[in-house]
Amino acid sequence: MLTDDLTTAAATVASSLIARGHSIAVTESSAGGLISASLLSVGGASAYYRGGVVVYTLEGARASIGGVVPLNPGVRSASEPFAQYLAASAAAKFGTEWAIGETGAAGPGGNPYGDPAGHAWLAVAGPDGAGATEHVLTGSEDRVANMQAFALRALRLLAAQLG
Secondary structure (H helix, E strand, O other), rough: OOOOOHHHHHHHHHHHHHHHHHOOEEOOOOOHHHHHHHHHHOOOHHOOOEEEEEEEHHHHHHHHHHHOOOOOOOOOOOHHHHHHHHHHHHHHHHHOOOEEEEEEEEOOOOOOOOOOOOOEEEEEEHHHHHHEEEEOOOOOOOOOHHHHHHHHHHHHHHHHHHH
């Protein structure tokens, strides 16, 4: 499921991280591991990639990366605060300068919160408070295409933060 767009974006990110001597961790949900797979497709990934987690529920996130960064009560998955929590927790858990958090609904249907297929929140956490979020709405129910779109947008969001 890796596309040329994904591997190209990952190579751009990898180059920037290596040049800075920085590392990254990823916590992703509806992208299903494609963000990590893209980053790992670049030769020499051990120079910058420290680890990743695929979580599909709030409970899964708490079990795998929880306890490092507090999660405010009432925060639901597939939301901007949850994506930020995933990114901050990944950076803290793996001890990296940068992290990506991704959460959403790949499809073909929406999620239990009423969000449509093709909905995702992306967050990048960086050093010294750097970071960004992005809301993705593809308008598609194509599960695989949405997973690829979420991963690509996450890598591009990180690339923009890296400059």
